[in-house]
Amino acid sequence: GARIPAELLQDPEINAAIAQDLPATHDFEVHRTIWRLRRCGARHVGLQMPEGLQHWATRLADIVRRFVPSVESTTIFGDVTFGACCIDDLAARALGVDFLVHYGHSCIVPTDQTTVATLYVLVEVQVDVAHLVATVRHNFAPQKKLALMGSVQFKTGIAEAAEQLRREFFAEAGSASVPQVKPLGVGETLGCTSPAVGDVDAVVFVCDGRFHLESAMIQNPHVPDGFFRYDPGEFKLTREGFAHGQMHKIRRAAIEAAKGASMVGLILGTLGRQGSPGVLEEVERLLDRRGTPHLTLLVSEISPERLALFRDVGAWVQVACPRLSLDWGEAYSAPLLTPYEAHVAFGDTAYQDVYPMDYYSNRGGPWSNYGAHNGHGGSLGKKFSHLRNRKYSSIEYEDPEAPVH
Template sequence: MRHLAGLLFVCRLTGVLVSILADVAYGACCVDDFTARALSADFLVHYGHSCLVPIDVTAGVRTLYVFVDIQIDVGHFVDTLQTNFEHGKRLSLLGTVQFLSALQVAVKHLSDRFHVSAPQQLPLSPGEVLGCTSPFLGKAADTDAIIFLGDGRFHLESVMISNPDVPAYRYDPFMKTLFRESYEHEAMLAARTAAVHQAAKATRWGLIQGTLGRQGSPNVFKYLEEQLEAKGLDFVTVLMSEIFPQKLALFPDIEVWVQVACPRLSIDWGSAFEKPLLTPYEAAVALEVVSWQTPYPMDFYSIRPLGPWAPRHPQHQPQQTKHSRDTRGCSARSEIPLTPQTDSSPSSTQPCSLIPSCSKGSSSSAL
């Protein structure tokens, strides 16, 4: 809010008309350049997320991404990992964009004790994870542990879905606690395959194009339309900013829905909907265009996705601009300074305490 107040103050001094877009912004996919253009705006400021939508492709509106860089006690983070993991372990450090600077500093300080890396899934920055896009780390034997730096599970779950056989840990920088995390892979896969099998029998489909920011992809939407037409299936198309069970219940004749918006909506909350709610990838499987992938792909915004269910698949990107983030990541974040950080907290140098046993039935256990 301090940055917003400063921006508004400057705008008042210069006589600039400011409109605050109050629509919800869940993540980097929600940059609202289309609404800004509809308001005849000359300049759009998007606060808090990385530039998933490059500034050279926003809809005729100059765009400024204001990154959030949260300063944490990197020393405690490093000490915690050194206390809890054996020398020589292969660690993959990942996190949300707010902690990437701290993560890169930690990689530097841990490299003399561990085989440590910050895996990258282009167009994201090294170590960056989205809820729908995270790197596949290869065979479980190649990585001993995933270390996630962040204060929530949502983004970490994306990494765990991509790498079901790699142990995952989460360091909460505010609690200064390391957690052992788990994910119910079997339950998730059972629910999603059941939805796909039910959809494969359907004859009346509904296609949802998400309109919340840049969540929806016209190219993926067109691809799905073509697949349904090739199968001779009836379908209706719907534009929707946010997808709720009550809205879809207004279409009782639809047997299966496909949403081109947020894959995690189907994965996490698909059971809340009366009819199957598929991701574009799951729809491609149900239509027998592709086979079921193992592990479940979390590559929605990757520039090298496994199939055309993703917006940046080559068949949807005939040309790449010379300065596109697709090959370099955010230009403003192409190089993260490896400057040591400090924390004024009295407990900044205290190592993580060890708890010998874990709580049963919990998906997060403090170490």
């Protein structure tokens, strides 16, 4: 594709603003953002980011307004943003935003499916590669087969460390591998989507929390020496465990309890793009085939108190975030199933020994975004093509030269 012009990359005023207002450890891709906004003549820019980055939102808005002459206003989105699935292009369009910048996550909702022009900025965070490499060398023998994974912020550091370890330390071919599940990037893991690591002895996972790591552990329960978390901010390596048996026992009990429900509630999450109409319709089809009555509820945040108001509903299937059921399912008075669990409870799918973390994998089951009707969020029953057709969502501006009537 086209490259960012050198004069923009070397602009002393832009570089001074970045150095003064933003942390040197985080890459907010300011030059690329300014370049894209200038090229398309954006006038109303939306900025969306998770809570951990919102401290810098107003500074980014100031930089955008200062260095993109066409920009007349910026809107910072304050709603909670758990992941890239929460990209709120629909609200952006409703607010008259003509360009949305989403920070902190990779592109899992393709930009040709968003209703306004969209730029994803990963916000890569620097990793002390030398320390990560030294930590691995100190804790693992050269003949071990190791995989390196992490959250998207650390992907460059992970790749550099893996390359160095392959070159200088590990004797085994295939060690220091960096697994991938497409369409995610190499080594990238989501809370709901994780690559299978294959034949390795241990996994080193680079991240600053456990959410993404748990996804990788659920997808890979058979790693002999287990998982180790490297925290690049604390410079610590910790051995991590996961209660696989307990999780499977709880989820199987929820599935069994749901089978007897005389009324099933289907939840389509409306927090950004969490809810996939195609995935919902697959579950509707299963229930219709069984003759089980069902209702559909649209809700942005799924709380136990809200669902408890529906006393006639014997079980819920939530098409929002699979981890909500896994991590918090016991807090709800009725079983709260994921789409995969719904296919086990109401369809012909057998419960799997390895719980699938494939919600955004392009090889996911019929309960996943790409597996449902063979398309990302695809819907057969409801047509959403008008949302993808930008000519219907272009913002109408008044001509400043036109006479006022």
